[in-house]
Amino acid sequence: MTYRGPNxxxxxxxxxxxxLPTGTSRLLFHRYPTSTHMSRNPDVVIVGAxxxxxxxxxxxxxxGVNVRIIxxxxxxxxxxxxxxxxxxxxxxxxxxxxxxxxxxxxxxCSQAGIPYHDLEIPVRLSTFLDYGDAFQQANVPNLENDxxxxxxxxxxxxxxxxxxxxxxxxxxVVIATGISNFSYTPPVLERLASDRISHSFAHGNVDRFRAKDVVIVGxxxxxxxxxxxxQERGARVRVLVRAETVRFIEPRxxxxxxxxxxxxHPDSGVGPSLQGWFYSNxxxxxxxxxxxxxxxxxxxxxxxxxGWTVKDRVLGKIxxxxxxxxxxxxxxxxxxxxxxxxxxxxxxxxxxEHVISNGLPGQLEALAIxxxxxxxxxxxxxxxxxxxxxxxxxxxxxxxxxxxxxK
Numbered sequence: 001m002t003y004r005g006p007n008x009x010x011x012x013x014x015x016x017x018x019x020l021p022t023g024t025s026r027l028l029f030h031r032y033p034t035s036t037h038m039s040r041n042p043d044v045v046i047v048g049a050x051x052x053x054x055x056x057x058x059x060x061x062x063x064g065v066n067v068r069i070i071x072x073x074x075x076x077x078x079x080x081x082x083x084x085x086x087x088x089x090x091x092x093x094x095x096x097x098x099x100x101x102x103x104x105x106x107x108x109c110s111q112a113g114i115p116y117h118d119l120e121i122p123v124r125l126s127t128f129l130d131y132g133d134a135f136q137q138a139n140v141p142n143l144e145n146d147x148x149x150x151x152x153x154x155x156x157x158x159x160x161x162x163x164x165x166x167x168x169x170x171x172x173v174v175i176a177t178g179i180s181n182f183s184y185t186p187p188v189l190e191r192l193a194s195d196r197i198s199h200s201f202a203h204g205n206v207d208r209f210r211a212k213d214v215v216i217v218g219x220x221x222x223x224x225x226x227x228x229x230x231q232e233r234g235a236r237v238r239v240l241v242r243a244e245t246v247r248f249i250e251p252r253x254x255x256x257x258x259x260x261x262x263x264x265h266p267d268s269g270v271g272p273s274l275q276g277w278f279y280s281n282x283x284x285x286x287x288x289x290x291x292x293x294x295x296x297x298x299x300x301x302x303x304x305x306x307g308w309t310v311k312d313r314v315l316g317k318i319x320x321x322x323x324x325x326x327x328x329x330x331x332x333x334x335x336x337x338x339x340x341x342x343x344x345x346x347x348x349x350x351x352x353e354h355v356i357s358n359g360l361p362g363q364l365e366a367l368a369i370x371x372x373x374x375x376x377x378x379x380x381x382x383x384x385x386x387x388x389x390x391x392x393x394x395x396x397x398x399x400x401x402x403x404x405x406x407k
Contacts, residue, residue, distance in 0.1 A: 042068040045160045045168055047148045048176035049073045049140075051132070055097035056174055058139035062099040068168065070144050070160070074132045076178055077125065080201050082229040086122040088221050088249065088307040093269035094123050096135045103135050119252040119267065122309045151175075184359040186217070188326050192355065196336050200226050200358045210234040215338065215350060217326070218358030219246050220304030226356065228313035238350065239314075240324040240340065247305040275301060321350075329355070 044060055046053050049071030057069040072078075087094055095104045105123065108131045109116035136143055147163040157171035183199035190197075200222045212235055216223050219241030230237045252272060257265075268276040279286055279301075286294065306314070314320070327339045327347065336355050340348045 040168065042066045042168065042170050044068075044172045044174060045070065045158075045170045046174045046176055047071065047151070047160070048174075048178060049136070049143055049145075050076060050176065050178045051096050052178065053174070053176035054132070054136055054140050054143075056176060057143070058096075058098045058103075058135075061140065061142075068144065068170075069140060069142070070146050070148050070162065071177075072145055072147075073136050073143060074129055077132070078129055078204075080204050081125055082203070082225045083125075083205060084229065085125045085225045086307060086309040087125065087128055088305075089123070089269065090119050090252070090267075091116055091121065091123050092118040092267075094128060096132065098135070098139055103139065105131050108134055122307070183357075185357045186326065186359060189217070189329050189355060189357060192329055192331060192336060196331060196353075197355050197357065200356055203356065206230050206233050206235065209354065212236065212354060213335075213352045214238075214354050214356060215240060215336075215352040216356045216358065218304070219243055219306075219320075219322075220358065221306045221310075223358045224248075224306035224310045224314050226358075227318050228310050231318050232313070237318050238352070239318060239320045240326070240338075240350075241320060241322045242325060243304070244323050246320055246322065247303070248311040249305050249308050251308040270302060321348075 043066040046057050046060075046067060046069040049069055051074075053069055053071060054073070057067055060067045091105055091109075105128070106116055106118070108114075109127070112130070114127055115121055148160055149163050150161040151173055152159050152161070154169060156169065158169075158173045160168040160170060160173060162168070183201040185197060185199060200216075200218075203226060206226070206229055209230055210233055214230055214235050214237050216227050216230075216237065216239045219239070223239060223241075224246070227237050227239050249271065252267075264274065265272040266274060266277040268280040270276040270280060286297075289297075321340065321342075323342050323345070325341045327341045329336060329338050331337070335351045335353055338350045338352070338355070340350055342348060
């Protein structure tokens with residue numbers, strides 16, 4: 001593994017003590033013979049301990065790189081996902097990455113006695129968390145459950161400051177913080193009192209909404225997972241969706257597909273389609289497409305869709321208002337009143353005790369949030385801000401990442 005000089009790298013899209021499931025052997029996975037020594041002058045500091053951060057650390061440690069990784073392990077998944085949810089990704093597409101591809105979810109489930117199938121058995125959140133904890137203990141035992149408060153430039157690279165006050169000089173920093181700080185509320189809802197508006201990111205547990213009227217804004221996986229959980233916990237839920245229909249990913253029946261169907265709709269990490277298979281396996285080719293062509297494909301391909309496991313928990317049980325655009329929001333008599341525009345169907349007013357948003361900002365807005373959250377200095381943001389329609393322009397030779405040097 002070769003380094004070309006001091007740089008800070010930003011990787012795209014997790015404070016409890018990690019543990020293995022009860023009864024699972026701690027020799028479940030082979031540990032790579034790497035040191036757990038915590039160096040004060042590491043070659044690399046990784047900020048973030050979600051799937052990306054843990055995977056990067058596993059690869060660097062395998063190659064003998066002196067690395068420190070800072071963050072709460074899988075905190076986004078552990079603390080901010082609805083209880084009892086299933087992952088939308090299939091089992092084969094839910095792996096963390098290790099250098100020799102030993103630590104797959106399939107292998108973990110086999111060793112732990114958990115039912116598994118590449119396509120047909122949905123992955124429970126609890127299973128994914130236990131798998132992530134096992135991966136971390138085997139591959140990244142030197143994880144530091146701490147928080148980075150600032151990243152600043154130095155003559156030889158960067159200085160990473162921890163919440164504890166420790167300062168770590170390093171020539172290279174990897175920012176792998178995921179989407180933890182990127183929650184977004186539409187401007188029309190921003191003026192509501194904080195006890196009347198929140199983001200789905202804040203609600204791993206929803207017991208406080210029992211017997212309350214709640215409106216969820218959004219039609220994707222997060223919105224539908226949360227709506228189902230709220231309804232099952234005794235809340236009165238309505239969902240507002242801008243689109244005219246709500247999409248659910250259909251369950252896969254690999255045994256019932258003909259050879260021609262498998263050729264026309266091959267399996268991929270983003271669903272069964274020739275397009276998805278191509279984009280997943282040949283990103284370098286896709287990168288060579290004209291920019292406007294790529295933007296058009298990004299706008300049309302995929303989009304919000306809920307997992308098939310939540311479909312029966314939502315349809316026919318929770319009112320879903322489609323084609324809904326919030327014109328204005330106001331508080332009266334302890335409730336939120338939303339004026340909904342539905343095109344030719346006119347205006348409609350909906351009242352609720354609480355509104356939950358599900359949005360994410362554009363990627364450059366997200367980058368600005370990350371700058372504030374981790375005290376990244378302005379030159380980094382300017383360097384990363386080369387963009388095309390809110391999408392940062394990634395480097396082809398640098399394997400689809402953005403990087404900038406220290407002083």
